[in-house]
Amino acid sequence: MSFRDTHAGELGSADAGRTVQLAGWADRIRDQGGVIFIDLRDASGVIQVVIDPAEHPAAVDLRREFCLSAIGTVTIRPAGSENLDLKTGSVEVAISDLTVLSTAKALPFQLDERTDVDELVRLKYRYLDMRRPRVAANIRARSVGVAAMRSTLSDAGFLEIETPTLIRSTPEGARDVLVPSRLQQGDFYALPQSPQLFKQLLMIGGIERYYQIARCYRDEDFRSDRQLEFTQLDIEGSFWGREEVLATLESVMVEVVRAVRGVELSTPFPRIPFQEAIDRYGRDKPDTRFAMTIEDFTDLFASAGFKAFAGVLEAGGVIRGLNAGPLGLSRSALDGLVDDAKEAGASGLVWLVVEEDGAIRSPVAKFLSDEEMAGMVSTLSASSGDHILVVADRARVASEVLGRFRVRFGTPEHHDELEFVWVIDFPVFEETDSGDLVASHHPFTAPADVEDMAANPRTAVAQAYDLVLNGLELGSGSVRIHDPDTQQKIFEILGIGADEAEERFGWFVEALRYGTPPHAGFAVGIARLMSILQDEPNIREVIPFPKTQTGIDPLTGSPSAVDDDQLVELGIDLRPEVRAERMAREAESAAPEVG
Ligand code: ASP
Numbered sequence: 001m002s003f004r005d006t007h008a009g010e011l012g013s014a015d016a017g018r019t020v021q022l023a024g025w026a027d028r029i030r031d032q033g034g035v036i037f038i039d040l041r042d043a044s045g046v047i048q049v050v051i052d053p054a055e056h057p058a059a060v061d062l063r064r065e066f067c068l069s070a071i072g073t074v075t076i077r078p079a080g081s082e083n084l085d086l087k088t089g090s091v092e093v094a095i096s097d098l099t100v101l102s103t104a105k106a107l108p109f110q111l112d113e114r115t116d117v118d119e120l121v122r123l124k125y126r127y128l129d130m131r132r133p134r135v136a137a138n139i140r141a142r143s144v145g146v147a148a149m150r151s152t153l154s155d156a157g158f159l160e161i162e163t164p165t166l167i168r169s170t171p172e173g174a175r176d177v178l179v180p181s182r183l184q185q186g187d188f189y190a191l192p193q194s195p196q197l198f199k200q201l202l203m204i205g206g207i208e209r210y211y212q213i214a215r216c217y218r219d220e221d222f223r224s225d226r227q228l229e230f231t232q233l234d235i236e237g238s239f240w241g242r243e244e245v246l247a248t249l250e251s252v253m254v255e256v257v258r259a260v261r262g263v264e265l266s267t268p269f270p271r272i273p274f275q276e277a278i279d280r281y282g283r284d285k286p287d288t289r290f291a292m293t294i295e296d297f298t299d300l301f302a303s304a305g306f307k308a309f310a311g312v313l314e315a316g317g318v319i320r321g322l323n324a325g326p327l328g329l330s331r332s333a334l335d336g337l338v339d340d341a342k343e344a345g346a347s348g349l350v351w352l353v354v355e356e357d358g359a360i361r362s363p364v365a366k367f368l369s370d371e372e373m374a375g376m377v378s379t380l381s382a383s384s385g386d387h388i389l390v391v392a393d394r395a396r397v398a399s400e401v402l403g404r405f406r407v408r409f410g411t412p413e414h415h416d417e418l419e420f421v422w423v424i425d426f427p428v429f430e431e432t433d434s435g436d437l438v439a440s441h442h443p444f445t446a447p448a449d450v451e452d453m454a455a456n457p458r459t460a461v462a463q464a465y466d467l468v469l470n471g472l473e474l475g476s477g478s479v480r481i482h483d484p485d486t487q488q489k490i491f492e493i494l495g496i497g498a499d500e501a502e503e504r505f506g507w508f509v510e511a512l513r514y515g516t517p518p519h520a521g522f523a524v525g526i527a528r529l530m531s532i533l534q535d536e537p538n539i540r541e542v543i544p545f546p547k548t549q550t551g552i553d554p555l556t557g558s559p560s561a562v563d564d565d566q567l568v569e570l571g572i573d574l575r576p577e578v579r580a581e582r583m584a585r586e587a588e589s590a591a592p593e594v595g
Contacts, residue, residue, distance in 0.1 A: 003069045003101070009045020011088045015074040020093060022047065023069040023101070025131065026062055027111075036060070039086075040068065040093075043136075048083070048092040056098050065104035065111070065131070071097040119540075124554040126545055138542045141260050142530045146213055148259040149233050152252050158209040158235070163198035165215065169504075170196050172442050174218035177228070185571030191217035191229075194523060196442060197508055199236040200480055203519040204511050208238040213526070225472070225528060225539050228551050232475065236521030242463055245477055245520045246422060249467060252524075253420060260533045261418070269420040269467075277423050278396065282403015284426070287471025288419045292410040294322050294402045297390070300375040306367040308348070312392040319390060320398040321376055324409040326385035334387070337405070341391060346401040350390040354382050411471065415535045421468050428453055428462040429493065436495065440464070443490050445478035450486050457493045467524065474529050477522025484512040561586075 004023035011020070024042030036051040036059050049070055051059045062068070072095040083089030108125050109117040111132045122129040129135050150160065169176045172193035179189040192198075194216045202210045214234040220226060233252070237244055250267045257265050270288070277286045280293045297319040304310045309319055329337075334351045341349035352362035352373070360373045382388055389405055391398040428447045429437040437457060439445065441464045447453035453460035463479035481487045487509055491501040501509070530542040540546035547553050561582065567573060574582065 004042075007044035008040055008042045008047040009087060011047050011074055011091055011093070013076055013090045016076050016091060018074045019071065020074060021069065021071045022049070022093065024067070026064055026066045026068060029062055029064060031060065036062070037092075038062065038068075040070065041131075045087055047088045048077075048086070049095050050092050051095045051098060056095070058100070059098060062100070063104060063106075065107060065128075067101040067104070069099045069101055070095045120548065120554050123540075123546065123548065126555050130544065135541065138530070138534050138536065139544055141534055142526070142542055145256045145260045145530055145533065146233075146526065148255040149211075149213070149252055152255040153209075153211045153235070153248075156209070156248070156251070158211045159207060161202060161207065161210050161212055163192070163195040163202075163212065163214065165191055167192050167198075170194060171439075172196065172218065173438065174220050177217040177219050180570040180572050182570050193218050194232065195234050196444060199234060199521060200444065200508075200519065201511055203236055203238045203480075204514065204516050206238075206517075208517075210234075210236045210521075214523075225531075227527070227539065227543065228547060231526045232523040233526055234521070234523045235477075236519060238517040238519045240518070240520040241479055242424070242465060242520065245479075245522050246465065249477075249522055249524070250420075253467075256529070257418060257533065260530075263418065265418065265420065269422055271422040271424050273425045274423055274427065275425070278403075279399050282399040282401070282406055283471075284423055284466065285468045285471055285473045286421060286423070287407065287411055288421050289412055289417050289470055290410045292322060292324070292406050294320050294399055294406065295379045296320050297372075297376060297379070300372055300379075304372070305369065306364060308350075308364075308367075309392050312347075317393050318395045318398050319392045320395075320402055321380060321388055321390040322402045322406055323380035323382045324387045324389050324405055327387045327409060328385070329387060337389065341389075341401050341405075344401045344404055345397050346391050346393050348392070349401070350392070352376070352388040352390070354384055354386045354388070356384045358384070407471065415470055415532045417470070418532070419470055423466045423468055424464075425461050426464040426466070428460040428464075428490075429457055431458065437493060439490070439494060441476055441478050443494060443496075444480050444487070446481045446486070447490075450489065453493070454489060463520075465522075467522070469529065469532050472528060472532060473525075475522060475524035477520065479518070479520040482512065482516040482518050484509050487512060 002021065004021045006020040006022060008022055008024055022040055022042070024040045027039040027041035027046055030037040036053055038049050038051065039046045040049045049072060053059050070093070072093040074091050075094055077090060077092050107128065109115060109121060111128060113132060113134055130139060154160065166179060166189040169190035170193045174193050176190035176193065179191065181187045181189060195212060195214050199210050212234045214232050215229060216232055217229050219228060235248065237248070246268070250269055254265050254267060257263050272286060274284055277284050279296070280286070282294055298313065301309050301313065301319045304313065312319065337351060338349045350362065350364050352360050352365070354377060355361055365373070376382070376388055376390070380388060389402060391401050393401070427440050428445065430440040432438055441462060446463045448461040448463055464476065465478065466476045467474045481490065488501065491505065496504070527539040527542050531539045534542055536542055545553065545555065551559070
């Protein structure tokens with residue numbers, strides 16, 4: 001039996017008179033007594049079909065989301081009954097033959113976009129959720145985007161190569177997801193945080209141009225834009241430096257955006273050095289869709305009479321400010337900003353409002369000279385109604401706190417515009433709260449200058465770069481270390497002793513000793529890119545089967561308990577306290593409801 005010869009969404013007036021066979025779902029049903037109208041939906045779109053219940057008595061029992069196959073004649077809709085909202089709205093199909101392929105239970109939620117459905121319920125019935133236009137469009141767009149990545153790279157001579165998912169841990173700075181080995185009881189694989197070391201091995205292996213749509217796993221606490229497992233476009237090239245990486249990624253982004261959005265990006269993307277991003281935007285992922293940059297007033301206040309400012313300057317701090325625009329905030333809301341600034345780590349915040357007559361309203365106005373106030377107003381191009389926010393603190397704190405206000409008051413709600421920017425010249429290392437150094441990218445990133453790094457690790461610059469889109473980090477990459485001695489130096493600075501380095505990475509440093517070509521690469525988070533291109537606030541919307549914020553899949557109920565036998569085979573056991581807690585949890589969920 002054949003199910004269909006025509007896709008619903010492709011029909012138009014040119015098809016009038018044709019007999020077609022369609023298959024799909026009953027999207028909407030309108031029973032008008034003598035005639036039943038059904039919007040029949042398949043993956044290509046929707047067509048209205050018309051059924052005469054006198055000829056097809058079973059049609060009165062049709063319900064939403066029944067799966068149907070139907071044969072009928074395409075007819076032009078009577079004048080006045082066209083549906084301009086529908087691509088196929090000029091025609092309908094008069095059904096002569098109808099088969100119910102399968103029936104559907106009453107739906108847990110309506111599939112039209114107007115109904116707001118709880119996300120847990122949507123995820124539990126994701127297979128129904130993805131029949132809704134929005135999720136369906138996202139899944140489709142993602143496929144279009146990935147296809148554009150593949151074709152651009154394959155045309156440029158890149159090989160698509162799989163790397164293993166059961167590996168030895170890769171240090172990308174997150175917690176590993178571990179998998180116990182049955183054959184080597186007591187040993188564990190890690191799932192890759194990224195294919196980093198394997199792609200470098202491919203370069204050592206002479207592959208020269210690699211890419212992969214790679215699954216990666218990082219056991220981090222969930223945030224709205226993070227998932228335990230995610231997919232990256234992973235790239236690496238030999239005899240490459242930064243310019244080749246950036247140009248390749250730009251060409252990929254141009255094609256993806258053209259394919260998904262139909263928009264032409266201009267290249268090259270602007271570049272902002274890391275330090276400038278921090279100083280002017282307060283973060284390493286600047287949203288450049290709006291100006292509102294942070295300005296430095298340290299010189300302006302060099303001989304400040306205002307004690308709070310003078311004290312900070314004496315202690316080596318800075319004074320920086322931001323024009324947050326005409327916010328129209330009340331006095332108490334403005335004071336609330338001061339509390340927010342303190343919570344964010346600043347010792348305080350000064351606010352000033354430019355009045356209609358140009359005068360300045362501020363609790364500290366009386367401590368500031370006319371020149372100081374005029375200097376701020378002119379540097380920030382502030383005009384009537386504008387709110388100026390000023391923080392006096394250590395440079396990093398001042399900019400970071402102002403950066404938060406910048407994002408809060410400046411960020412456009414939608415991603416109509418696309419502003420790509422490279423952030424370059426990241427530091428090699430970052431300091432943890434306890435003062436230890438950790439790699440700011442990963443420990444295989446080449447420093448700009450090896451000697452300088454050894455002498456001044458805290459300020460050393462790396463050949464590392466991030467790609468940022470609309471204030472969100474899409475991914476990062478770097479020129480890699482191809483010299484084993486430099487690699488060892490990095491481990492040393494990171495406090496990884498010779499023995500530990502040998503045990504964890506000896507195999508990799510050994511590989512570097514066999515004529516390693518200079519190489520560089522990058523990785524882009526696909527869900528994040530797609531969520532911006534699809535103007536979705538949450539990456540879960542562009543992931544076919546996402547997990548919730550707490551790492552749960554409500555559809556399949558994972559993670560879940562496993563049989564004791566499985567644990568025995570793996571040679572592992574739950575810790576007694578964990579076992580007890582699990583049992584208590586189980587008992588609780590099995591307990592009959594009281595009352
Ligand atoms: N492996 C890095 C990451 O996953 C990207 C790269 O350096 O190519 O972030």
